[in-house]
Amino acid sequence: MTAVDTRPQTTAEPRFPRGFRWGTATAAYQIEGAAAEDGRTPSIWDTFSRSPGRVRNGDTGDIAADHYHRMDEDVALLKELGVTDYRFSVAWPRVQPTGRGPAVQRGLDFYRRLVDALLAAGIRPVATLYHWDLPQELENAGGWPQRDTAERFAEYARIVAEALGDRVATWTTLNEPWCAAFLGYASGVHAPGRTDPVAALRAAHHFNLAHGLATRALRDALPRKSEISLTLNLHAVRPLTDSPADLDAVRRIDALGNRIFLDPVFHGRLPADLVEETAALTDWSFVRDGDLATASTPIDSLGINYYSPTVVAAGSCDTPSPWPGAEERVRFVPAPGPRTAMDWPVDADGLYELLTRLRDELPGTPLMVTENGAAYDDYADPSGAVHDPERVAYLRAHLHAVHRAIADGAKVRGYFLWSLLDNFEWAYGYSKRFGIVHVDFATQRRTVKDSARWYAGVIGRGGLD
Numbered sequence: 153m154t155a156v157d158t159r160p161q162t163t164a165e166p167r168f169p170r171g172f173r174w175g176t177a178t179a180a181y182q183i184e185g186a187a188a189e190d191g192r193t194p195s196i197w198d199t200f201s202r203s204p205g206r207v208r209n210g211d212t213g214d215i216a217a218d219h220y221h222r223m224d225e226d227v228a229l230l231k232e233l234g235v236t237d238y239r240f241s242v243a244w245p246r247v248q249p250t251g252r253g254p255a256v257q258r259g260l261d262f263y264r265r266l267v268d269a270l271l272a273a274g275i276r277p278v279a280t281l282y283h284w285d286l287p288q289e290l291e292n293a294g295g296w297p298q299r300d301t302a303e304r305f306a307e308y309a310r311i312v313a314e315a316l317g318d319r320v321a322t323w324t325t326l327n328e329p330w331c332a333a334f335l336g337y338a339s340g341v342h343a344p345g346r347t348d349p350v351a352a353l354r355a356a357h358h359f360n361l362a363h364g365l366a367t368r369a370l371r372d373a374l375p376r377k378s379e380i381s382l383t384l385n386l387h388a389v390r391p392l393t394d395s396p397a398d399l400d401a402v403r404r405i406d407a408l409g410n411r412i413f414l415d416p417v418f419h420g421r422l423p424a425d426l427v428e429e430t431a432a433l434t435d436w437s438f439v440r441d442g443d444l445a446t447a448s449t450p451i452d453s454l455g456i457n458y459y460s461p462t463v464v465a466a467g468s469c470d471t472p473s474p475w476p477g478a479e480e481r482v483r484f485v486p487a488p489g490p491r492t493a494m495d496w497p498v499d500a501d502g503l504y505e506l507l508t509r510l511r512d513e514l515p516g517t518p519l520m521v522t523e524n525g526a527a528y529d530d531y532a533d534p535s536g537a538v539h540d541p542e543r544v545a546y547l548r549a550h551l552h553a554v555h556r557a558i559a560d561g562a563k564v565r566g567y568f569l570w571s572l573l574d575n576f577e578w579a580y581g582y583s584k585r586f587g588i589v590h591v592d593f594a595t596q597r598r599t600v601k602d603s604a605r606w607y608a609g610v611i612g613r614g615g616l617d
Contacts, residue, residue: 165613165615165616166551166552166555166615166616167613167614167615168554168555168558168614168615169558170614172565172566172567172614173236173237173276173520173565173566173567174234174235174236174237174566174567174610174611175236175237175238175239175276175278175566175567175568175569176230176233176235176238176239176568176569176570176571176572176588177238177239177240177522177523177568177569177570177571177572178219178239178240178241178571178572178573178575179240179241179280179283179327179575180240180241180242180243180246180283180285181195181197181198181213181216181243181284181285181576182213182216182217182571182575182576182577182578183216183217183219183573183575183576184213184216184217184218184219184220184243184246185213185214185215185216185217185218185219185220185221186218186220186221187212187213187214187215188214189220190246190256190258190259190261190262191246191249191256191258191259192243192245192246192249192256193245193249193250193287193288193289194245194287194288195243195244195245195285195286195287195288195343196284196285196286196287196288196295196336196344197213197284197285197343197578198213198214198288199291199343199344200342200343200344200345201213201343201576201581203345206345206579207578207579207580207581208579208580208581208583209581209582209583210581211576211581211582211583212576213576215593216575216576217573217574217575217576217591217593217596218596220262222596222598223262223265223266223269224269225598226572226573226598227266227269227270227273227275228273229572229589229598229600230273230275230572231273231274231275232600232608233604233607233608233611234608234611234612235275235611236275236276236566236611237275237276237277237278237322237566237568238270238275238276238277238278238572239278239280239324239522239568240266240277240278240279240280241279241280241281241282241283241285241327242263242279242280242281242312243259243285244281244282244285244286244308245285245287245288246259246262247259247260247263247308247311248287248308248311249287249289250287250289250290251286251287251289251290251301251304251308252289252290252304252307254311255311255315260311260312260315260316263279263312263315263316264315264316267279267316267319267320268319271319276321276322277316277319277320277322278320278322278323278324278568279312279316279320279322279323279324280323280324280326280327280383281305281308281309281312281323281324281325281326281366282305282325282326282327282332282362283327283328284327284328284331284332284336284342284343286301286343286344290304291344295337295344295346295351295355296332296333296336296337296354296355296358296359296362297337297348297350297351297352297354297355297358298354298358299358299361299438301358301362302358302359302361302362302365305362305365305366306362306365306366306368306369307369309365309366309369309370310369310370310372310373313369313370313373313374314373317373317374317375317378318375320378321375321377321378321379322378322379323370323374323378323379323380323381324380324381324382324383324455324522325362325363325366325367325370325380325381325382326359326362326363326366326382326383327383327457327522328383328384328385328457329356329359329360329363329384329413330356330384330385330409330413331385332355332359333353333355333356333359334352334356334408334474334475334476335474336352336355337351337352337355338351338352338472338473338474338475338476339472339473340472341474341579342578342579347472349433349472349473349476349477350433350434350476352474352476353430353433353434353436353476354434354438356412356413357416357436357438357439357443358438359413360413360416360417360443360444360447361443361446361447363382363417363447364417364443364445364446364447364448364449365446367380367449367450367451368449371449379452379453380451380452381451381452381454381455381520382413382417382451382454382455383454383455383456383457383522383523384410384413384414384454384455384456384457385456385457385458385523386409386410386414386456386457386506386510387405387406387409387410387462388458388461388462388502388503388505388506389405389409389410389461389462389463389464390402390461390462390463390464390487390502391463391464391465392463392464392465392485393465395466397465397466398464398465398466400466400481401465401466401467401478401481401482401483402464403425404425404429404475404477404478404481404482405462405464405478407423407425407426408426408475408477408478409462409475411423411426412426414513414514416444416447416448417447417448418448418514418517419448420444420445420447420448421444422436422439422444429478430476430477432477433476433477452518453517453518453519453520453565454510454514454517454518454519454520455519455521455522455523456503456506456507456510456519456520456521456522457521457522457523457524457570458502458503458506458521458523458524458550459492459494459496459523459524459525459526460487460496460497460498460499460502461487461497461499461501461502461505462484462487463484463485463486463487464482464483464484464485465482465483465485466481466482466483467482467483468480468481468482468483469483469484487499490542492526492527492528492542492546493526493527493528493529493584493585494527494580494584498526498546498549500549500552500553501553503521503524503550503553503554503557504553504554504556504557507519507521507553507554507557507562507564508557508560508561508562510562511557511560511561511562511563516563517563518563518565519562519563519564519565520564520565520567520568521554521564521566521567521568522568523568523570523571524547524550524567524568524569524570525543525546525547525569525570525571525586525588526542526543526546526547526586527584527586528540528542528585529585530543530574530585530590530601532590532592532599536599537599537602538590538599538601538602539601539602540588540602540603541602543588543601543603544602544603544606547569547603547606547607548606548616548617551567551610551616552616554567555615555616569607570586571586571587571588572587572588572589573587573589573591573598574586574587574589574590574591574593575587575591587601588600588601588603588604588607589601589604
């Protein structure tokens with residue numbers, strides 16, 4: 153890992169530690185396009201997006217932001233921003249189309265070219281192995297609820313590490329396994345669109361197992377100096393009131409949203425209250441001897457994705473729900489304050505709360521904010537400019553929260569803004585824009601937004617205005 157002076161700089165303006173990593177993040181299916189080129193086969197998101205009624209306006213990622221063909225242009229944008237790091241994901245079906253067997257070299261060649269272009273631009277590549285694009289053939293065989301998928305993932309991780317490990321020093325096994333497990337298999341609003349709460353719990357465990365198996369495979373294949381990480385979308389959960397019932401609702405959601413991954417990965421155990429409160433659904437017999445020891449294979453850092461807080465109270469919520477076992481005991485309450493185009497509340501204090509919680513619960517673990525950003529209804533004005541002051545305000549507030557957490561002892565080593573480009577926003581299709589670079593999807597023209605220029609200024613100063 154890169155050495156970082158963990159002390160915030162003491163000036164009139166908030167400054168970040170020397171060596172702090174400044175980046176942006178993207179995901180393969182959301183930007184690459186080229187869905188059937190060079191040997192790539194369908195992922196669960198190709199199948200899901202082509203199923204009527206699943207994605208707004210019938211949008212698919214077939215073309216997306218056409219990054220596959222415009223990679224050089226996009227790397228030039230990154231260089232213009234001055235980022236030190238770029239977090240991208242590798243598309244499993246582009247590298248290993250069936251999820252089994254040897255790699256397709258044409259698929260790996262794209263990532264070789266991307267990594268070489270980044271290094272030539274002076275940008276550190278940060279590779280994520282899984283950002284939700286499971287090969288459809290593996291889903292046909294049972295998907296993440298099946299143990300075999302975790303084992304296939306470790307084989308895939310080794311293939312990519314052997315191809316890129318001489319040039320990529322930072323690796324993330326999984327991105328947001330909570331979303332992939334519970335939105336994909338419980339509520340069905342994400343691919344593969346299943347509504348089976350037991351399958352979701354099984355998937356969550358197999359994600360933990362896959363992470364551990366992949367970490368061991370990466371250790372075997374990578375140089376010793378390589379950094380291995382996991383990215384979780386941890387929930388900043390708050391009670392509506394201080395009543396015992398509302399506080400108990402917080403505990404339940406914390407178990408299902410946070411500790412279901414934190415406890416196995418960092419402590420080699422399942423949360424006892426989670427097992428007890430899902431006993432009517434499963435006896436957890438799919439957890440085999442040795443699984444939790446594998447899941448807790450040591451890693452070098454933890455990535456945190458944060459967008460907004462979660463407010464809960466005693467009650468019940470609609471089904472199908474992404475919260476197996478909690479549907480009849482917990483209701484979700486809209487948080488007050490301004491909202492983004494996703495109708496998500498804007499509250500930077502939630503990010504501070506998560507970072508300082510991890511400071512206390514995982515002392516010594518380096519942290520990275522691997523996603524943070526906001527969607528707004530951006531558009532190009534008659535002059536061609538894209539003004540997005542709301543996004544600038546959102547980013548400024550959240551970077552202040554990161555700076556405050558560092559000042560209070562959190563070992564935050566970097567910040568990755570979501571996202572570089574407007575892209576395919578999963579079930580919302582192209583209706584939501586998270587990018588700091590505007591994309592006209594009809595022409596693929598890129599336009600740098602005001603927020604990108606603001607972020608470039610932050611990076612250049614190493615701190616906030």
